[in-house]
Amino acid sequence: MWRGAHKSKVYLKIHPLGKVPALEIDSTIVFESLGICLYLADRFADAGLAPLVTDIAPRANYCTWMAFSAGTLEPAIFEQVRAKKAKERGVATVGLGPALTPFDNVASYIELHLSAHPFLLGDRMTAADIMNGSLMAWAQDIGLLDGRPSIQAWVANLKSRPTYSRAMKSTGWGWKP
Numbered sequence: 001m002w003r004g005a006h007k008s009k010v011y012l013k014i015h016p017l018g019k020v021p022a023l024e025i026d027s028t029i030v031f032e033s034l035g036i037c038l039y040l041a042d043r044f045a046d047a048g049l050a051p052l053v054t055d056i057a058p059r060a061n062y063c064t065w066m067a068f069s070a071g072t073l074e075p076a077i078f079e080q081v082r083a084k085k086a087k088e089r090g091v092a093t094v095g096l097g098p099a100l101t102p103f104d105n106v107a108s109y110i111e112l113h114l115s116a117h118p119f120l121l122g123d124r125m126t127a128a129d130i131m132n133g134s135l136m137a138w139a140q141d142i143g144l145l146d147g148r149p150s151i152q153a154w155v156a157n158l159k160s161r162p163t164y165s166r167a168m169k170s171t172g173w174g175w176k177p
């Protein structure tokens with residue numbers, strides 16, 4: 001991406017907006033992190049990362065948390081990043097739009113939830129932890145998780161999985177544990 005390949009003609013055929021990630025699989029293309037996670041978790045159901053559609057209550061819970069990641073958590077974190085940058089530059093920011101839940105509310109809700117359960121769906125890790133957890137790992141990197149011990153422990157737990165190291169190493173960013 002840092003070499004601009006994501007804006008090349010070839011890549012724009014995969015992702016018309018020139019964004020990453022995008023996945024070519026089963027002779028088709030999926031993009032948007034949430035789209036990719038939803039697809040993979042259902043496509044490789046044996047991995048147990050998504051409750052089956054017939055498993056009513058867990059599946060409903062899973063759908064909620066999956067949508068929460070992209071629809072509520074990600075915009076709340078972006079808003080913090082935007083406010084931080086504006087402050088650094090001494091620029092005034094406009095208030096939050098009505099559709100945006102403030103990061104503090106979102107993080108307090110997740111903190112309370114995780115103080116009672118190891119994972120978002122309770123005792124079982126799912127792709128919802130991957131979606132929301134990777135966003136919270138980013139929030140942690142920019143100092144947004146102080147005073148949120150349960151979220152921090154959950155992020156640390158997710159990062160300690162061998163599959164996390166494997167995925168990070170495969171990025172070629174020179175990631176080290």
Ligand SMILES: N[C@@H](CCC(=O)N[C@@H](CS)C(=O)NCC(=O)O)C(=O)O
Pocket residue numbers: 006018019020021031032033034
């Ligand atoms: N909502 C999208 C966001 C995609 C996105 O903005 N990706 C960033 C990297 S994290 C990107 O491609 N930036 C390069 C650019 O916009 O040129 C997703 O979850 O896939």
